[in-house]
Amino acid sequence: MNQGKVDLKGLSLKQLEQLLLExxxxxYRVKQLLRWIYQRAVSDFEQMTDLAKVFRRQLAEHAYVSAWQPEAVEESRDGTKKYLFRLSDGESIEAVRIPMDEGRATLCISTQVGCAMQCRFCLTGNFGLTRNLTVAEIVNQVCAAQADAPISNIVLMGMGEPLHNLDNVVAALQxxxxxxxxxFGTRRVTLSTSGLVPEIAALAEQVKVQLAVSLNATTDEVRDRLMPINKKYPLAVLLAACRDYTQKTRQKITFEYILIRAVNDSIADAKRLVQLLHGLxxxxxLIPFNEHEGxxxxCPAEETISTFQSYLMQRQIITMRRASKGQDISAACGQLKGKLDKQAR
Ligand code: SF4
Incomplete structure (x- = not known):
C-alpha cells in the first residue's frame, strides 16, 4: 500500500520543506506536520485536522508515516524494559529503556542489524553485520518507546556500530x-563507538552529540584481543583522535571501560589508564562485565572493582560505576535478539 511512497519519518527538515514546496x-507548514508526526504521534493524514483537505490528500497520495509497535516487550524486576521490533524485511532489532533517578529514563537504541566489529565480550558481535538501519528505523525506536512512556535521554549503544552507519545516524540525530x-537537546543524546577514527573526525564536523568511546583495555595487546578494530586503529591513534575531538567540539568524552576479571582489572591497568588519558x-x-551464557x-570481584575505581578517583579522573541493569531479562546488547532467534529456529 505504501509502495512508491516516501516515509516522512526518514526525512530531514530540509527534505520535508522541499517536499512541501513541490x-x-x-x-512553515513543516512545523504543523512535525507536531502531528512526532509530538502527537499521528500517522494518518486524515487526522491532521489543521492541514487543508487538498494538502492531506496530496500527502496521502505521495507519502506515509511509519509507526511501530514492539513485537515483544520484556520487563525486568529493576524496571528495565526491552523492546523487540520486527522490520519490514523480517529482521529484528531491539531498544532498551533503563530507568534512572526521579522517574527519568534512558533509551538505548540500535543503529544496525548485527554488527561487523566482532568485539569478543559482545553477543551482537557474534552475529556479524546484516545491514544498516535506515534513518526512519533509527527514529522509530525512539517514537515507539516514547509512546510507551517518556524518555529523557538517548544512547546509541544498542546493536551495531553507529559510526559504521554514519550518514543515517547523523540524519536521525538531526x-x-x-x-x-x-x-531532544544535544546534551541528552550519547553516541558510543568502538573507535572508528576517521568517522570520529567526520562526526565532529557534522552534528553535535555526546561522544562515548568503548575503550576496555590499556595495552594494544589486550585491546587487539577484545576489540579487533584496535588492529586498524590502535590505542595511540584512537586517543589522538579523541583529543582532536575534544578540542574541536569543546566537549568531554566518556570512556566506557568494561571490567573483566583477570583481563583488564589490575592496578597496573588503572595506572596505564591514568597515563593514557592524561590531559584529555x-x-x-566502569561497567562490571555482565556474565552471560556462552x-x-x-565479572571481577567486588573488591577489585572498588579498588580500580578508587585508584582513578584519587587521581582526579571522574569515574562512575554503571550497573548492568536488567540482568534477569538478558539486557546486555544483543541478548534478547539472540534468545528470540534461538526460539524461532
Ligand atoms: S560492542 Fe558494539 S561495536 Fe562491539 S560488536 Fe557489540 S555492538 Fe558491535
Whole structure:
C-alpha cells in the first residue's frame, strides 16, 4: 500500500520543506506536520485536522508515516524494559529503556542489524553485520518507546556500530533534535563507538552529540584481543583522535571501560589508564562485565572493582560505576535478539 511512497519519518527538515514546496505549500507548514508526526504521534493524514483537505490528500497520495509497535516487550524486576521490533524485511532489532533517578529514563537504541566489529565480550558481535538501519528505523525506536512512556535521554549503544552507519545516524540525530518534533537537546543524546577514527573526525564536523568511546583495555595487546578494530586503529591513534575531538567540539568524552576479571582489572591497568588519558577532558564509566551464557569472561570481584575505581578517583579522573541493569531479562546488547532467534529456529 505504501509502495512508491516516501516515509516522512526518514526525512530531514530540509527534505520535508522541499517536499512541501513541490506540493505548492509554504515552508512553515513543516512545523504543523512535525507536531502531528512526532509530538502527537499521528500517522494518518486524515487526522491532521489543521492541514487543508487538498494538502492531506496530496500527502496521502505521495507519502506515509511509519509507526511501530514492539513485537515483544520484556520487563525486568529493576524496571528495565526491552523492546523487540520486527522490520519490514523480517529482521529484528531491539531498544532498551533503563530507568534512572526521579522517574527519568534512558533509551538505548540500535543503529544496525548485527554488527561487523566482532568485539569478543559482545553477543551482537557474534552475529556479524546484516545491514544498516535506515534513518526512519533509527527514529522509530525512539517514537515507539516514547509512546510507551517518556524518555529523557538517548544512547546509541544498542546493536551495531553507529559510526559504521554514519550518514543515517547523523540524519536521525538531526531529526531527533528538531524543535517542533521530539526536541531532544544535544546534551541528552550519547553516541558510543568502538573507535572508528576517521568517522570520529567526520562526526565532529557534522552534528553535535555526546561522544562515548568503548575503550576496555590499556595495552594494544589486550585491546587487539577484545576489540579487533584496535588492529586498524590502535590505542595511540584512537586517543589522538579523541583529543582532536575534544578540542574541536569543546566537549568531554566518556570512556566506557568494561571490567573483566583477570583481563583488564589490575592496578597496573588503572595506572596505564591514568597515563593514557592524561590531559584529555573526559570521564570514565566502569561497567562490571555482565556474565552471560556462552561467554568466556567473568565479572571481577567486588573488591577489585572498588579498588580500580578508587585508584582513578584519587587521581582526579571522574569515574562512575554503571550497573548492568536488567540482568534477569538478558539486557546486555544483543541478548534478547539472540534468545528470540534461538526460539524461532
Ligand atoms: S560492542 Fe558494539 S561495536 Fe562491539 S560488536 Fe557489540 S555492538 Fe558491535
Amino acid at each position: 506540493f505548492g505549500k509554504e515552508k 531529526i531527533l533534535y528538531l524543535d517542533d518534533g521530539l526536541g 577532558p573526559c570521564k570514565i564509566n 561467554s568466556e569472561f567473568k
